[in-house]
Amino acid sequence: MQTKKLRYLLLFAVIAIAATVVWYFAYWVKTPQYSLGLIGTAVQKHDFSAFEKHVDMETLYSSAYDDVVVASFGRERLSSPILAALVQNIKGVAVPILIDQTRQYVNGGTMEEADPSDADSPMLQNNGTDIVNNLKNKTGVNSMQYQGVEKIQKNGSIAVVTIKVFDSELGKHFLVELAMQQLADDTWQITKINNLKTLINERDQALQNKLAELNAPVQKQIDDAVAVAPQKIFITSAPYSGVIRLLEADIQLTNNAVKELQYFTGVLELYNADNELFYSGNFASSKDLAAKQAAVYKFNWELNPFLTDDAKVMNSDFSKVTWKASLSSLAFADGSTIELLTQLPVKAATK
Numbered sequence: 001m002q003t004k005k006l007r008y009l010l011l012f013a014v015i016a017i018a019a020t021v022v023w024y025f026a027y028w029v030k031t032p033q034y035s036l037g038l039i040g041t042a043v044q045k046h047d048f049s050a051f052e053k054h055v056d057m058e059t060l061y062s063s064a065y066d067d068v069v070v071a072s073f074g075r076e077r078l079s080s081p082i083l084a085a086l087v088q089n090i091k092g093v094a095v096p097i098l099i100d101q102t103r104q105y106v107n108g109g110t111m112e113e114a115d116p117s118d119a120d121s122p123m124l125q126n127n128g129t130d131i132v133n134n135l136k137n138k139t140g141v142n143s144m145q146y147q148g149v150e151k152i153q154k155n156g157s158i159a160v161v162t163i164k165v166f167d168s169e170l171g172k173h174f175l176v177e178l179a180m181q182q183l184a185d186d187t188w189q190i191t192k193i194n195n196l197k198t199l200i201n202e203r204d205q206a207l208q209n210k211l212a213e214l215n216a217p218v219q220k221q222i223d224d225a226v227a228v229a230p231q232k233i234f235i236t237s238a239p240y241s242g243v244i245r246l247l248e249a250d251i252q253l254t255n256n257a258v259k260e261l262q263y264f265t266g267v268l269e270l271y272n273a274d275n276e277l278f279y280s281g282n283f284a285s286s287k288d289l290a291a292k293q294a295a296v297y298k299f300n301w302e303l304n305p306f307l308t309d310d311a312k313v314m315n316s317d318f319s320k321v322t323w324k325a326s327l328s329s330l331a332f333a334d335g336s337t338i339e340l341l342t343q344l345p346v347k348a349a350t351k
Contacts, residue, residue, distance in 0.1 A: 032161045032180045033149055035188035040146070048106045056181070056191045061098040065091050067196040068135045071204075097132045138200050143169035150175060157182035160194060169344055170206045174199055207344070215340045222327050222338050226261060226289075227254040230325050231296060235314060238302065245303040245314055247281070251325045254294040260333035261289040268299070270313065271322040279313050283325075288333075 035054050042050035069087050136142060147164040159180045166173050177194040193199070231250035238244040249268055255261045263286045270279040281301040289295055303310040329339035 030182075030186040032152060032154070032159045032188045035180070036149070036161065036163070038187065039190070043106055046107050048103055051102075051106045053183075054187065054189050055102075056189050057099045057102060058095065059191045060193070061095045062091070063192045064135060064139075064196055065094055065098075067193075068138055068200065071138065071197055071200045072134065094132050094135075098135070101132075138203065139196070140167045140169060140203055143167050144174075147173065159188065167203065167206075170203070170210055172206050174202060210344060211341055214344075218338065218340055219326070222330055222340070225255075225257045225330060225338060226264065226327055227256060228252070228266070228325050228327060229254070230323060233318065233321075233323050235303070235318075236300075243305060245305070246300045247303055247313055248298065248300045249283075249323070249325065250296050250298055251283075252294060252296045253289060253327075255289045255291055257332065258291050259336070260291055261330060262286065262333050263329075263331040264327050265329045265339075266325055266327040268301075269324045269326075270316070271324070272316075273320045275322070279309055 039051060039054045042048070042054070069091075073083070073087075144165045144167055147166050149161060150164050151162040153160045153162075159182075161178045161180055163176050163178060164173055165176055175195075176199060178190050179192040179194050180188045181191050182188050229252040231252055233247070233249045236246050236248055238246050251266075251268075253261075253264070263284070265282065265284040268281045268283060269277055272278050283297075283299040285297050285299075287295070287297065303314050305311050305314055329337065331337045
């Protein structure tokens with residue numbers, strides 16, 4: 001009798017376990033996490049059909065393009081009808097290029113830089129491919145490594161899945177919010193990166209921090225070779241326009257090197273009373289400066305009152321403004337150069 005009861009108990013236990021496994025599997029295949037796994041498998045198996053089922057590339061890249069353009073140009077500049085129209089025309093070239101590159105990546109495992117010759121229209125070739133490459137660079141897509149799901153917010157047939165990625169180029173983790181839509185078969189599809197503009201800003205800051213770290217010893221070499229002494233700064237009218245103003249600055253350079261300076265570039269920065277940077281402008285000169293000699297160089301930058309950043313400069317009380325000038329590259333008569341990095345060094349491939 002006891003043996004019979006034990007058999008029934010074992011049978012019920014097996015049935016319960018089997019039912020739980022079936023229920024869990026049925027639940028699991030309907031989760032966004034499961035569909036993320038399907039996307040990964042599609043890439044590994046070079047199954048583009050499965051990949052495009054779970055990634056709405058047209059919507060994803062169209063939204064990503066808009067976010068990168070805003071991050072690159074700013075909403076204020078995009079308010080120009082001419083620029084806005086050009087950006088939309090280029091979008092019609094850039095999105096198909098991104099989709100085609102993704103197809104190549106999934107099918108062959110590589111994603112090459114966009115070739116300008118891929119664009120049909122000569123006028124759009126450089127612009128379209130430049131923005132495609134800029135999108136990939138700004139998002140760090142080529143150096144991002146998936147680290148797992150951090151959080152899921154699900155509301156009916158829509159969800160936001162926050163994943164953690166590691167940027168091997170910057171050595172830093174980022175959180176990416178993926179918007180997902182449930183399909184008819186209860187699997188899910190990625191439609192958008194919700195926080196792409198924030199991600200771009202965070203990555204840009206991390207990149208600047210990394211470059212500043214690498215450039216510190218180079219900046220010292222530049223400063224030791226050529227000393228910079230700001231002289232005066234002021235605003236004047238532009239002789240060619242009744243609206244445009246000119247920010248003018250006199251900067252003294254002293255060449256401490258034992259060779260002639262033939263070319264240099266630099267950056268002027270303006271800080272408000274709270275020591276916050278509110279304007280920066282680049283300058284350059286090919287006027288020779290002999291060894292152990294000093295000279296004053298004059299530079300100017302156009303200010304448009306219809307642009308917020310420029311208007312801030314025009315309306316500033318310069319008695320409360322701190323300004324700095326620093327050099328970023330030097331070229332000497334003997335052919336030697338010193339220059340700050342503008343992008344991270346390419347890491348050597350490991351065998």
